[in-house]
Amino acid sequence: MSTVDADSMIHAAGLRKSFGSFEAVRGIDVDVRRGEAFGFLGPNGAGKSSTMRMVAAVSPVSGGTLRILGMDPATDGPQIRARIGVCPQEDTLDTEITVRENLYIYGRYFGLPRKEVRERVDELLEFVQLTEKAGAMVEDLSGGMKRRLTIARSLINRPEVLLLDEPTTGLDPQARHVVWDRLFRLRQQGVTLVLTSHYMDEVEQLCSRLVVMDKGVIVAEGSPLGLIAEHSTREVAELRFAVGENESAAGKVEDLADRVEVLPDRLLLYTADGEETVAKVHERGLEPVATLVRRSTLEDVFLRLTGRTLVD
Amino acid sequence: MAAPSPSTAPANDLAGAGRLFDYWLIVYRRTWKGSAISSFVNPLFYVLAMGVLLGDYIAGDPGQLEGATSYLAFIAPGLLAGQAMQTTFGETTYPVMGMIKWQRVYFGMTASPLSVRSVILGHLGFVMFRVGLACGVFVLVMAPFGVFETVWGAVLAFLVQFLVGLAFATPIFAFSAGLKDESAFALVFRLGMIPLFLFSGAFFPIENLDGWMQVLARATPLWHGVDLTRMLTLDTVDGSAALVHVVYLVVLALLGWLWAVRRLGRRLMS
Secondary structure: OOOOOOOEEEEEEEEEEEEOOEEEEEEEEEEEEOOOEEEEEOOOOOOHHHHHHHHOOOOOOOEEEEEEOOEOHHHHHHHHHHHEEEEOOOOOOOOOOEHHHHHHHHHHHOOOOHHHHHHHHHHHHHHOOOHHHOOOEHHHOOHHHHHHHHHHHHOOOOOOEEEEEOOOOOOOHHHHHHHHHHHHHHHHOOOEEEEEEOOHHHHHHHOOEEEEEEOOEEEEEEOHHHHHHHHOOOEEEEEEOOOOOHHHHHHHHHHHOOEEEEOOOOEEEEEOOHHHHHHHHHHOOOOOOEEEEEEOOHHHHHHHHHOOOOOO | OOOOOOOOOOOOHHHHHHOOHHHHHHHHHHHHHHHHHHHHHHHHHHHHHHHHHHHHHOOOOOOOOOOOOOHHHHHHHHHHHHHHHHHHHHHHOHHHHHHHHHOOHHHHHHHOOOOHHHHHHHHHHHHHHHHHHHHHHHHHHHHHHOOOOOHHHHHHHHHHHHHHHHHHHHHHHHHHHHOOOOHHHHHHHHHHHHHHHHHOOOOOOHHHOOHHHHHHHHHOHHHHHHHHHHHHHOOOOOHHHHHHHHHHHHHHHHHHHHHHHHHHHHHHOO
16 A cells, blocks of 8 residues: 555554564554554553554564654654654653643643643643643642543644553543543544553444454454454353353353353353353253353454453 | 644754753752752862861972862862762762653653654753853852962863763763663762762872872873863863863763663663
């Protein structure tokens, strides 16, 4: 595909990253278009963060092709970084200065005039609901507030692409929802979002398209619903038996589902109709300690593709 | 509303460092009270204790004191260069590690259009500001004591402190930028900075050192800084010796710069 295409935000072909003899990214192809919300889903160590750092033009490419906004990070790193926003996995805020000062100085790094930066800071504080905390030291903020401040900071240059590396890792559920709400608004405003996550619900909620990564390669690509339809069944019946009985129970229900996964603590029966499957299990005289019927998720897709769960 | 200004990449590394001015200004406004004690008060304690009180017991013999007519006039340039060195050590050790490891502020800077070189230049600019302030105050306070033979000597002695500062700043910055943890800093101060301060000709003529000790003292950057400063304050400039001092300090600063760019680059942009 053409790399001078104005709507091509990220184009990667055969992209690789090695650290010494360790290959973190082993040849991936990715294309992200303007206005998309694109996700990299995978467990820790899948190569998501290494990919993101290359895309953010702060980590040299070890092999393959990478173009960000049509530019090569090897030669145009500063030009690329001027036009993207980055919300890194670990905070890089100066915790000993105020919330407002953190945003202000960051705007200055992008060569923006002081007056304009001050106006943008006020707007962004409003957007991430930190106006009341403007004068607070960053070290006094909660984890969720710091995340929102980092997101605000990443927007100070009105980026064409916003990169978010594990945006809600380490946050409590309530704080996560506040962050998701803000990101969803950005998506609606047409900002191109690229995020990594090992939470399938985060990717399902925010992304229109995603790739599933494992051990440095892409194992599947599609929309959240498309991937579920392609790699899983409509529903899942989860059966929990007494300790040590899951394995033996699996053999007795194998024929009731398209597929059965044995996890350390439960059985997953992949089936079109979960309730019906549970009823049949009971008809066979099996008495699980607990049952749960749910829709298939990206977690199931990952399990199917790799034989492992996303979060260990 | 007016059209938003485009965010841009800086024209060069120096312009990028200029964009860090507001950050360092905020940092200074937050920390100046703490640094004022070490910058202004401690050197004056040295002047009083060593120069005035201890100096009372030492004959002001120019033949023994490299041309100084009093012990105070002898150690004033030594204390000045020592001040430049100590300020630099303080600003390029723990703060550099904090910016990489604890607060990770440098990572935020290089995620913007700023380069690793701009980040280092910005930090060095701040260190030079601190050196200039501390040494400037020292020179002004010492002037009434008659330790400067000429006004120009005092001005040049002051300016030389930027060179002394840089000659320490770049290599120590580089060293700090590659460290995994802060435990080495205690050694840097106790086995590096303090012996340098004590044995590099600030407090006694290094001719007093025997054999290899004197050779070692003459090889240290602080001795070159002290001797250069002293020539200027006592108006005893020896052109060729001064040139050797300047070249030594410039070369050290440049080698340190190259090392710093490499070490910090590896840390931030791997």
